Amino acid sequence: MLTSTTSRRRLGALAAACLLSVALPMAPAWAQKTKTKDSPATEASAPVITESVDIPTIDAVDSNVDEDTLRAIFSGNVTDNADALAGLDATSITIPAINVQTTTTVEGKTTNATVTFSDLVLNNVADGVAASVTLSGMSIDSAEDGSGAFGAVSATNFNIAGVLGMYGLVDAGGGTELKTIYTDFNFEGGTITSPEVNCTIGSMTAAEFKARPLKHSFAEMMALAEAVEAEGEDASPEVMGQAMRMYADMLTAFESSPIEFGGFECSGVDEEDRPIDFKVAGMSVGGMSPGIYPAITMTGLEVAVEGDGAVGLGSFDMKAMDLSGPIAAIEAAPETIDEAWLTANARAMIPAFEGFSFSDLRIDVPDPETEGARIKATVGAFDLTLGSYLNGIPTDLLTTASNIVVDLPTDSTDEQVQQLLALGVTSIDAGFTVDASWNEAEDTIAFDEVSITGADLATVKLVGTIANATETLFSLDENEALMAAMGVAVANLKVDVIDAGLSDIIMASVAAEQGGDPATMRPVFAGLAEGTVVGFLAGAAEAQKVGAAINSFVSGNAKHLTIEMTAKDAPGIGMMDFMAAEDDPSLLIGKVTIDATAK
Secondary structure, three states: OHHHHHHHHHHHHHHHHHHHHHHOOOHHHHHHHHHOOOOOOOOOOOOEEEEEEEOOOOEEEOOOOOHHHHHHHHOOOOHHHHHHHHOOOEEEEEEEEEEEEEEEEEOOEEEEEEEEEEEEEEEEEEOOEEEEEEEEEEEEEEOOOEEEEEOOEEEEEEEHHHHHHHOOOOOOOOOOOOEEEEEEEEEOOEEEEOOOEEEEEOOEEEEEEEEOOOOOOHHHHHHHHHHHHHHHHHOOHHHHHHHHHHHHHHOOOEEEOOEEEOOEEEEEEOOOOOEEEEEEEEEEEOOOEOOEEOOEEEEEEEEEEOOOEEEEEEEEEEOOEEOHHHHHHHHOOOOOOOHHHHHHOOHHHOOEEOEEEEEEEEEEEEOOOOOOOEEEEEEEEEEEEEEEEEOOEEEEEEEEEEEEEEEOOOOOOOHHHHHHHHOOOOEEEEEEEEEEEEEOOOOEEEEEEEEEEEOOOEEEEEEEEEEOOOHHHHOOOHHHHHHHHHOOEEEEEEEEEEEOOHHHHHHHHHHHHHOOOHHHHHHHHHHHHHHHHHHHOOOOOOHHHHHHHHHHHHHOOOOEEEEEEEEOOOOOEEHHHHHHHOOOHHHHHHHEEEEEEEO
């Protein structure tokens, strides 16, 4: 399957390159590649690529650039003709076809491909800005790897001079202002066909794309990329510093409106020649802005392997990421960035990631640990929200999950699973919530909710306050942070337990083991629980009340038990108190007030 996998990669890469050459302002990449063609491979596995470009005709109306120069430009030699292209004036330029012949040799295997760009038209070009640019279609034809056909691509206000200035191919005047590169981008989608996979690609739209000149020219970027690749994991501090500053610059150089993508659908075979279907119904990318990686939403993911399994996902949201912190750290870094600097600034390099969420996850796959068994599960919804970062650590956290449904395998050898099955429990439907935040003004961490719920089983919910949580707790100095952690204290805790059927299952299981009756055994266990609690809280004024509440809950007379603990002295029960209580838990009794209710 190595050959087929390699073929898929080549065809996919070629298709992506063709799309990006129009969808994004990457003409300089084409020019650079054309100028360096026929270069020998530096490694035995590196591909050798040769290509030629044929343009049968060019119809230029009122153009201030002659046909020979235009032919050179659209054949790929943008670099040597950048000034002429940046100052282009024309009523229209029409190119019926651009044919690119490519030959790729990898490890002795040669493949050929023809890429055709059809009906490229630039209208009303003034000083390097085209009022509109359209391409009626693109096609890829490779006898070895397959073919592709793509629909029309169009945009308005295409700033050719802006693209060239962005990559340093013409003088951009030294400005740092973001300028419009194009508006009203539209791609109609297409198809890719190969011996192993067939794909249908949806449409794509974007209202506007802006950019500013990069601090590194395109040639410098390519040279630096080659240097990083050549040095690999042993990249020198000098090269590492240059590369990180280059990337930081690029992360602040672009701005865009949201992008809508109509998704794609593929069918083919996997590495074991089993039919496989892969589908994404749609995708949205939020607006890009300097230093902010946009949110991405994907809907309708479906993956199915015939005779094996399937995974489905209703939606997936990758939330936005603020990269301003890492960018500032890189800009303040020395010219050479070595391992010591990276270690010392590891926390500063963490972006402020807002989290992710998904809904309607469905899994039906073989269990890798049990022959013939399957893992079947669904998740209704999951969300992770992070915020208010301090030194690379989110001080606001909210994560929730609901309807985590797992079918219990009937052929499981696990004793507890078999007990649940015997009691009529065939699946578990669970959820959880963790909601916590740091209050800088009060030096506290509030746990507004830490809960877990099992449908028709039980819900356990904890809320509480951690006191003496100073800013030092998030210090970049590990020793300072550790000392601050040792100083935190529990000010209060509240635990709510709601029985929705779990106690009945437990009692039935215990009764089955001992040959007794659950109804008869409940009062016995309730009395034992009350006696144990009263004995443990001996001397505490609340002992009898707490014991009685637990008796009522265990006996089944109450379904909701609440236990509250509040520290008598500020800031609360500290780390040293808990360490001492490991040997003698009764040491905590006099330091807290305990209350309990059952209803």
